[in-house]
Amino acid sequence: MGSFLTRDDYRVELEIFEGPLDLLLYLIRKDEVSIHDIPISRITEQYVEYLELMKMLDLNIAGEFVLMAATLMHIKSRMLLPPDERPEDEDEGPGEDPRLELVRQLLEYKRFKEVAEDLHTLEVQQATTFSRNEDDRSLLPTVERPLAEVSIFDLLAAFNEVFKRAAEAPVAEILGDEVKVADKIREIRELVQHTDVVRFGDLFRPASTRLEIVATFLAMLELIRQKAILVFQRQVFGPIELALIP
Amino acid sequence: MGTDNDTMTNGGTGAPDVETTTDVARDAEPHVKAGEQQPLEQEATGREQLLAAVEALLFVSKQPLTTASVRRALSDDVKLSDVDVATIVEELRISYLRDGRGFRLVELAGGYQLRTASEFAPYILKLFKEPREERLSQPALETLAIIAYRQPIVKAEIEAIRGVDVSGVLQTLVDRGLVRIAGRKEVPGRPFLYETARLFLEHFGLKDTEELPHISELRAADPKQGTLDLK
Numbered sequence: 001m002g003s004f005l006t007r008d009d010y011r012v013e014l015e016i017f018e019g020p021l022d023l024l025l026y027l028i029r030k031d032e033v034s035i036h037d038i039p040i041s042r043i044t045e046q047y048v049e050y051l052e053l054m055k056m057l058d059l060n061i062a063g064e065f066v067l068m069a070a071t072l073m074h075i076k077s078r079m080l081l082p083p084d085e086r087p088e089d090e091d092e093g094p095g096e097d098p099r100l101e102l103v104r105q106l107l108e109y110k111r112f113k114e115v116a117e118d119l120h121t122l123e124v125q126q127a128t129t130f131s132r133n134e135d136d137r138s139l140l141p142t143v144e145r146p147l148a149e150v151s152i153f154d155l156l157a158a159f160n161e162v163f164k165r166a167a168e169a170p171v172a173e174i175l176g177d178e179v180k181v182a183d184k185i186r187e188i189r190e191l192v193q194h195t196d197v198v199r200f201g202d203l204f205r206p207a208s209t210r211l212e213i214v215a216t217f218l219a220m221l222e223l224i225r226q227k228a229i230l231v232f233q234r235q236v237f238g239p240i241e242l243a244l245i246p
Numbered sequence: 247m248g249t250d251n252d253t254m255t256n257g258g259t260g261a262p263d264v265e266t267t268t269d270v271a272r273d274a275e276p277h278v279k280a281g282e283q284q285p286l287e288q289e290a291t292g293r294e295q296l297l298a299a300v301e302a303l304l305f306v307s308k309q310p311l312t313t314a315s316v317r318r319a320l321s322d323d324v325k326l327s328d329v330d331v332a333t334i335v336e337e338l339r340i341s342y343l344r345d346g347r348g349f350r351l352v353e354l355a356g357g358y359q360l361r362t363a364s365e366f367a368p369y370i371l372k373l374f375k376e377p378r379e380e381r382l383s384q385p386a387l388e389t390l391a392i393i394a395y396r397q398p399i400v401k402a403e404i405e406a407i408r409g410v411d412v413s414g415v416l417q418t419l420v421d422r423g424l425v426r427i428a429g430r431k432e433v434p435g436r437p438f439l440y441e442t443a444r445l446f447l448e449h450f451g452l453k454d455t456e457e458l459p460h461i462s463e464l465r466a467a468d469p470k471q472g473t474l475d476l477k
Contacts, residue, residue, distance in 0.1 A: 021410075108407055111464065112388055112408075120381070
C-alpha cells in the first residue's frame with residue numbers, strides 16, 4: 001500500500017498520542033484474547049495492518065511503532081522454534097516464553113492506564129469545588145484532552161472497514177479525478193451543521209473511490225484537530241458518531 | 247409570664263402547675279448562671295475566638311493552610327499543639343456542614359483549605375467568564391500516574407513504561423506546576439529525577455501521595471521493576 005496522498009499534498013497534523021503499547025492493548029481487547037497468552041501471529045498481523053494504515057495516511061506517529069513491529073516479528077519467529085532450538089537471546093532467560101517480557105510490559109502499562117482513569121475520576125470530582133485562588137489557576141496553560149473518548153485506533157478500525165469494502169467493490173477508479181481534503185472538510189462541516197449526530201459511515205458516499213475515502217477520513221481528522229467536531233462512541237467498540245462542537 | 251400575677255391566680259384551677267414551673271424557672275436561673283453556665287460561656291467565648299481566628303487564617307490562605315502555620319500565626323496569644331489545631335479545624339469543619347454553608351473545610355495537600363461545596367459548581371462556572379478546561383489529557387494523566395507511584399523517577403523509566411517518548415508531556419506537566427525536578431540520578435548522564443508537586447495533590451484533591459488509589463499495590467511492584475531495569 002503506497003501513500004495516496006502525495007498527489008493531494010495534504011498532511012494532517014493531528015498529534016497521535018497513542019503509542020505501540022496502546023495499539024497492542026487495543027488489539028488484545030478488541031479480539032478478546034488473553035494478555036497472558038497472546039496469539040502472537042494474529043496480533044502481529046493486525047498490528048502491522050494498523051501500522052500500514054497509519055503510514056498510508058501519513059499520520060504523525062511515534063517512531064516506536066516501527067520498533068515494536070520488529071519486536072513482534074522477532075517474538076513470532078522465536079515462537080515457531082521449540083524452546084531448546086531457540087538461539088540465545090539476551091532479553092530472554094533460558095527456556096523462557098519469548099512473549100514474557102512483552103506481557104510484563106503490557107501488564108504494567110495497563111495497570112498505569114487504570115490508575116490514570118482513577119486519577120481522572122478524582123480530577124473530575126475536585127473540579128466541582130473551588131478555592132479562593134481560582135483566578136491564579138486560570139492563568140496556567142491548560143492541557144487538552146485529545147480526540148474526546150475515541151482512540152485513533154477506533155477511528156482507524158472504522159476507516160479500514162469502509163476502505164476494504166471499497167477495495168473489493170468492482171468499481172473502476174477514475175484516478176484523474178482530483179479529490180481535495182479541503183473540499184471534504186467543507187462537506188463534513190456542512191453535514192454536521194445540519195444534523196445533530198452524524199454516523200461515521202454516513203460521511204462516505206456510496207461507491208466512493210478509495211482516494212475519496214482517504215480524503216474524507218483525513219478531513220475528519222483535521223476537523224477533530226481544529227476542535228470543530230467531536231467524535232464519540234456510546235459503547236466500547238460501538239459505532240463512531242460525530243457532532244459539531246458549538 | 248408576669249411575676250405580679252402569680253399570687254393573684256394562686257386559687258384558680260390549674261394554677262399550681264403554672265406557679266410551680268415559674269418558681270422552678272426563677273430558682274434555677276440564677277443557679278445555673280452562677281454555677282455552670284457563666285464560666286462555660288466565658289470559655290466558649292475564648293473558644294469561639296480561637297475558631298474564628300483559625301477561620302480568618304483559612305480565609306486569607308491561598309495555599310492549603312498547614313498546622314504549623316496556624317500554630318506559628320497564633321503563637322503570641324496561645325500555645326497550641328498539633329492536636330489542638332486538628333481539633334479546632336475539625337470543629338470548624340463540622341460547623342460549616344451543620345450550618346449548611348456554601349463552602350467546606352477540606353484537608354488537602356498537607357494542609358487545610360476552604361473550598362466551595364460541589365453542588366454550587368454550576369453557578370460558579372457561570373460566574374467565571376471563561377470556564378476553564380481543567381481536565382488533563384490521557385497521556386498527561388498516564389505520565390502523572392507513573393510519576394506519582396514511582397517517584398522520584400527519570401524520564402527514561404517513564405518512557406519504558408509508556409512505550410513512547412514523553413518529553414513534550416513531561417515539559418507541560420513541569421510548566422503547569424504539577425511535576426517538579428527532584429534532583430539528579432547518580433547514573434551516567436546524571437538525568438533529572440521527577441516527582442509530583444504540591445499542585446498535583448491539590449488538583450486531584452488528595453491529602454498526600456499515600457492517599458493515591460492502590461498505592462501499596464503499585465509501589466510494591468517497584469523493586470521488581472527496579473531489577474528488571476538493571477538489564
